[in-house]
Amino acid sequence: MHISDGILEPQWIILWWIIAIAFITVGVVQIRRRVKDNPQCLPALALVGAAVLVISVWHIPVPVTGSSSHPCGTPMAAIIVGPFPVAVISAIALFFQTFVGHGGLTTIGANDFSMGIVGAFTGFGTWVALRKFRVSIFWAAGMAGFIGDVFTYVTSAFQLAVSLHPEALFHYWGIFLLGYVPTQLPIAIMEFVFTGLIIRYIAEMRPEMMTLGRNPIRPTVGE
Amino acid sequence: MDKFTKNALIACVALSALIIVFFYAGITLGHADLSGSDDKVNENAANAGNKIPTQLIALDQNGEYVGFTILSIIGGFTAGYIWVIIFDEESNKGVEAHG
Numbered sequence: 001m002h003i004s005d006g007i008l009e010p011q012w013i014i015l016w017w018i019i020a021i022a023f024i025t026v027g028v029v030q031i032r033r034r035v036k037d038n039p040q041c042l043p044a045l046a047l048v049g050a051a052v053l054v055i056s057v058w059h060i061p062v063p064v065t066g067s068s069s070h071p072c073g074t075p076m077a078a079i080i081v082g083p084f085p086v087a088v089i090s091a092i093a094l095f096f097q098t099f100v101g102h103g104g105l106t107t108i109g110a111n112d113f114s115m116g117i118v119g120a121f122t123g124f125g126t127w128v129a130l131r132k133f134r135v136s137i138f139w140a141a142g143m144a145g146f147i148g149d150v151f152t153y154v155t156s157a158f159q160l161a162v163s164l165h166p167e168a169l170f171h172y173w174g175i176f177l178l179g180y181v182p183t184q185l186p187i188a189i190m191e192f193v194f195t196g197l198i199i200r201y202i203a204e205m206r207p208e209m210m211t212l213g214r215n216p217i218r219p220t221v222g223e
Numbered sequence: 224m225d226k227f228t229k230n231a232l233i234a235c236v237a238l239s240a241l242i243i244v245f246f247y248a249g250i251t252l253g254h255a256d257l258s259g260s261d262d263k264v265n266e267n268a269a270n271a272g273n274k275i276p277t278q279l280i281a282l283d284q285n286g287e288y289v290g291f292t293i294l295s296i297i298g299g300f301t302a303g304y305i306w307v308i309i310f311d312e313e314s315n316k317g318v319e320a321h322g
Contacts, residue, residue, distance in 0.1 A: 050302035063248035100290030164272035
C-alpha cells in the first residue's frame with residue numbers, strides 16, 4: 001500500500017491529504033486529552049507507534065508468488081489505543097519510511113488513509129462487533145488484523161484505479177487488487193495470528209491497557 | 224532469563240527461520256528476486272497510467288535491505304525498551320510500591 005510519489009493525480013493527492021488531516025486532527029485532540037487524563041497512555045502510544053513502524057516494513061517473502069509484502073499493524077494498534085490516534089501514528093511511521101524509499105512524501109495522505117484510517121477503523125470495527133457477540137479475544141483480535149490488512153490493500157487498489165483510470169474504475173480496481181492479493185493473503189493470515197496473540201497477551205498482562213482506546217468491550221482475562 | 228524474554232526470543236528466531244525458509248523456497252521455485260508487491264503494483268500502475276514513480280531517496284535493492292534493517296532496529300529497540308517499561312512485572316511492582 002506504499003504508493004510512490006509521481007503516480008497519483010494532483011487532485012487525488014490533495015483529496016487524500018484533506019481526509020487524512022481531518023482524521024489526524026481528531027487523533028491529535030484525542031491523544032492530548034487522553035494523555036492529560038491518563039499519563040499511562042503515552043508509553044502505550046510510543047510502543048504502538050514503534051510497532052507499526054517496524055511491522056509495516058517487515059517484508060516477508062511469499063515463495064509461490066515470487067514477491068514479498070508486509071503486514072500493517074494498524075488494526076492491532078487501533079484495538080490498543082483507538083482508531084483515531086492510529087491515523088496520527090501511521091502518518092508518522094509513513095513519514096519515516098519515505099527515507100528508506102518506501103512510499104512517497106506527497107502520498108502520505110493517501111497511504112495514511114489506506115493503512116492508518118481504513119485499516120484501523122475496519123480492524124477496530126471488526127473487534128468491537130465480534131466482542132459484542134462474545135467471540136474470544138484471540139479470534140476477535142485475529143479477525144480484526146485480517147480484515148484491517150485486507151481492506152488496507154483494497155483501498156490502495158481503489159486509490160490507484162480512481163486516480164489513474166476513473167473511466168474504467170472497477171476494471172482497474174480489480175487489476176490492481178489482483179496485483180496485491182496473491183502475496184497479501186498469506187500475510188493477512190499471519191497478521192491474524194500475531195494480532196490475536198499480542199492482544200490476548202496484553203489483555204492477560206495489562207487488562208487496563210485495553211481501555212486506552214475507549215474500548216467498549218473490556219476483555220475478560222483468561223479467555 | 225524470564226518467561227517473556229524466552230518466548231520473545233523463540234518468536235524472533237522462529238520468524239527469522241520462516242523468512243529464510245520462504246526466501247530459499249522462492250529462489251528454488253525459480254523467482255530471481257522476491258521484491259515487494261507494493262513496488263510491483265506501483266510499477267504496473269505507473270506504466271498503465273503513463274506515470275513515472277519517484278521516491279524521496281531512491282535506493283537499489285541492497286540499499287532497501289540496509290534501510291529497512293536500520294529502521295527495524297531503531298523501531299524494534301524503541302518498542303522493546305517501552306515494552307519493558309509497561310510489562311516488566313518487577314519494575315511495575317516497584318512503581319506500585321512507591322506509588
